[in-house]
Amino acid sequence: MSLTLADAIERHILAQLAAAGEIAIQRVELARQYGCAPSQINYVLATRFTPERGFLTESRRGGGGYIRVRRAAQPELGRIAAALRAAPDGIAQAPAHALIARCREAGLLRDREAAMLQALTRREAIGLPLPLRDMVRARCLAAALLALSDER
Amino acid sequence: MSLTLADAIERHILAQLAAAGEIAIQRVELARQYGCAPSQINYVLATRFTPERGFLTESRRGGGGYIRVRRAAQPELGRIAAALRAAPDGIAQAPAHALIARCREAGLLRDREAAMLQALTRREAIGLPLPLRDMVRARCLAAALLALSDER
DNA sequence: ATAATAAGGTCAGGGAAAGTCAGAAAGCCT
DNA sequence: AGGCTTTCTGACTTTCCCTGACCTTATTAT
Structure with a gap:
């Protein structure tokens, strides 16, 4: 039952996703909430929210940047x-x-x-x-x- | 949905364009409406209303100057x-x-x-x-x- | 004509995100 | 304990946004 940080963040995103169908997160903000390095968010996305598992992510850098996550239609x-x-x-x-x-x-x-x-x-x-x-x-x-x- | 200034100005111009087909804007006036530097308008035009994306722009300086934007042929x-x-x-x-x-x-x-x-x-x-x-x-x-x- | 004024153009640079990746740290097996 | 896998971080890179200072061009007043 050891809940790793990655697991917690995964659940967080899944919960948001269940509520909204499509979410946009601020990487640095989410990292702050969990008190971790921003790149940890990338790790979670790369290992758990992959196309093989039916997820899609897109992002924008720079001011007003974001990472969008949604379930694949197919x-x-x-x-x-x-x-x-x-x-x-x-x-x-x-x-x-x-x-x-x-x-x-x-x-x-x-x-x-x-x-x-x-x-x-x-x-x-x-x-x-x-x-x-x-x-x-x-x-x-x-x-x-x-x-x-x-x-x- | 973090909407940057550039995004907002882009939408503004697109909306005008959809309504009229060809528009003429006053750079300094548009900048004033959005509370930004005039060169920001150039940034939006340079990154979003390029010939490659099917837009044409022409401008005049000096008194009574303007920037005209229209769509290029299909x-x-x-x-x-x-x-x-x-x-x-x-x-x-x-x-x-x-x-x-x-x-x-x-x-x-x-x-x-x-x-x-x-x-x-x-x-x-x-x-x-x-x-x-x-x-x-x-x-x-x-x-x-x-x-x-x-x-x- | 010349000077003043009123536009728009250009560019370097700072700041705000997100991406990448090597490697440390922590778990999980034998 | 030793070895493999997973997790996590920090340093560095890339991309995008936005501004301010300075330049060019056109019109208007003197």
Whole structure:
């Protein structure tokens, strides 16, 4: 039952999130409340509020800066993106296209979105020699799906 | 929702612009309304109302001076794709993002599509050293936009 | 013409956030 | 105790906001 600082901050954020659906926190202010270093907030966000777990964060620096946290609209896409990023060899064209097709059939992607992704994951579009090409394809696809997991 | 001064002024101008299509502001007067330095107006214009985002500004100094702001003409997807493929050095991240944002504002891209493209044209997503990265970005973006011009 | 006045432009710099990352500290296993 | 993992911090970096001092240009008064 040892409740670490990170756990406490996690609960704090989860509670706020349950109440509001989307929250904006001031990193330095939250750190002050818990009497810790600001970077601790980053640690909590990085370890607990990841896309794999269905969360999204965005931030702005400078005066009036903030960190916004919300639940992903489609956590499925976040998990697929995470798997793609974890693939050590990237992904070849055929499996990528199959994946995109499955997502479309599952209703995670619309026709236009699927068409765009099919087009830009073709080898001619990437235009690199092979060990690299599959890596770039995986990274770009992952980034795209992750971004979509947020939207509407 | 921490709204900075720059954000507030941006909204002010956007609102005026939506109402009129083209506006002329007095820098010193607008600064007075918001209780800030006149150069703050320049900051807002320089960071938010750039040509890359589809705005045009012109100004006159001296007595009866003004700053005029209006929207630039809309781009077309097919043309953009062609231009991208013709660019010998590819395209850097900032102009690419500005281009995508502009297409969204012009109604050529939906929110989800724009979010996707923004994400996958980020340098971390592509993850290549620099001469190459801009090339790949341009090719992928061109392929995606071209695919869309077929859809509908 | 010249001087005064009334605009807007530019730029360096300070301050206010948030991000990054190496490494210390604390837990948790055998 | 020793080793692995997780937590946590501090120093440094990057990004963004905002101002003040100084410069350029246009109009108006003398």
